[in-house]
Amino acid sequence: MPTTVRSHAKINLGLGIGAPRADGFHALSTVYQTLEVHDRVRVTAERAEATKIQLSSNDRRVPTDHRNTAWKMAEFALESLRIHADVHIHIEKQLPVQGGLGAGSANAVAALVGLEAELGISPEAFPDWPAQRLHLAARVGSDVPLFLIGGAILGLDRGQSVFPLPDLPPIWTVIATPAVGVSTPQAFRDWDELCAQEGLTESASADKLNELSRAYAACFAGVEAPNEAGYEAQSGSSGVLAVGGDLAGPQVSALVRTGIANDFERVVFPQHPLLSEIKRTLAASGTPEAALYASLSGSGSALFGLYRGERDAEAARHRLRELGVESFVTRTLPRAPYWRSMILLQD
Ligand SMILES: C[C@](O)(CO)[C@H](O)COP(=O)(O)OP(=O)(O)OC[C@H]1O[C@@H](n2ccc(N)nc2=O)[C@H](O)[C@@H]1O
Numbered sequence: 001m002p003t004t005v006r007s008h009a010k011i012n013l014g015l016g017i018g019a020p021r022a023d024g025f026h027a028l029s030t031v032y033q034t035l036e037v038h039d040r041v042r043v044t045a046e047r048a049e050a051t052k053i054q055l056s057s058n059d060r061r062v063p064t065d066h067r068n069t070a071w072k073m074a075e076f077a078l079e080s081l082r083i084h085a086d087v088h089i090h091i092e093k094q095l096p097v098q099g100g101l102g103a104g105s106a107n108a109v110a111a112l113v114g115l116e117a118e119l120g121i122s123p124e125a126f127p128d129w130p131a132q133r134l135h136l137a138a139r140v141g142s143d144v145p146l147f148l149i150g151g152a153i154l155g156l157d158r159g160q161s162v163f164p165l166p167d168l169p170p171i172w173t174v175i176a177t178p179a180v181g182v183s184t185p186q187a188f189r190d191w192d193e194l195c196a197q198e199g200l201t202e203s204a205s206a207d208k209l210n211e212l213s214r215a216y217a218a219c220f221a222g223v224e225a226p227n228e229a230g231y232e233a234q235s236g237s238s239g240v241l242a243v244g245g246d247l248a249g250p251q252v253s254a255l256v257r258t259g260i261a262n263d264f265e266r267v268v269f270p271q272h273p274l275l276s277e278i279k280r281t282l283a284a285s286g287t288p289e290a291a292l293y294a295s296l297s298g299s300g301s302a303l304f305g306l307y308r309g310e311r312d313a314e315a316a317r318h319r320l321r322e323l324g325v326e327s328f329v330t331r332t333l334p335r336a337p338y339w340r341s342m343i344l345l346q347d
């Protein structure tokens, strides 16, 4: 009986990057935030004599072998649980590939959740599993563990060290998806060149990141997480927020006042000037429909704008259309509804 799982995107509400480390990674301090928009991952699995994994996708850019994050996650999980199974994973892509929205990383967690449902892996049956799966997720990729938490999350170390933050209320979000792919490893290499030019050392960047993490934590201190009833009331039965509802709360303004920024913009924007034009278009600074905040997500190429209400978000989409740039409207997704709606179908 296949299990279909929603595989949600993320954005980075601020991303501070350190100097290159000896292990080839970079220390980060970031606030991840999950979004309503998602791919769908269908998993079929049954215990077998030997493990066999098969993967398919509607999108030809998605690798269908051991290079796929979902494949790796399933393989690591089965090895770790000492279970042999016949597994089929189908990834129905809706999110951009190489967009900086963590779509591939989310697919890994969705495949894991599907596999657990199919094989009856529960914390009751496997008490060590919750800690183990976080560890395995970090092996698959730095952006994977965040999807085992959902909502607003502080990401430290190389991004795999994740801490749940009090949730923000749902915020209207526009994602611009320019037809540009940005390679994450290449963006980090470009960052290294900038660090070398500016003489940014590992110890100086550690100070910078610690200060940033403290500032992030301060913004979230005392935030009341929206409860499920509140989320339902805001969403209504249609799942659509009332027009003009200002739900962004003071937290986004507090984050903006800390000077949140995405360090990747410094290396990605000079190479792709269109992306900084899109950010200006999303921001619409000084107008009544101005974004609360606009930024590149991850290493790009997707950018996002956060808005006071649906009307301002639609106005941003209209401005982007005039610029010839595709976009869609979504909302930020707090932790409780992230988990409540994750399993879409078990048929
Ligand atoms: C840019 C972000 O999306 C921000 O959320 C993430 O940092 C990227 O996470 P990811 O795609 O899961 O990255 P991984 O698959 O772990 O690493 C891909 C490559 O990116 C570089 N990398 C990644 C994360 C990090 N903190 N430092 C790095 O230098 C390394 O060269 C690594 O070989």
Ligand SMILES: Nc1ncnc2c1ncn2[C@@H]1O[C@H](COP(=O)(O)OP(=O)(O)OP(=O)(O)O)[C@@H](O)[C@H]1O
Pocket: 061, 062, 063, 067, 068, 069, 070, 091, 096, 097, 098, 099, 100, 101, 102, 103, 104, 105, 107, 108, 143, 184, 298, 299, 300
């Ligand atoms: N399940 C997957 N879906 C899409 N791409 C995948 C997947 N597994 C591996 N890949 C490879 O990873 C590359 C990056 O894909 P992805 O869409 O996750 O990038 P991204 O959104 O920039 O991720 P991040 O924000 O984590 O850097 C793709 O070009 C593809 O070759």
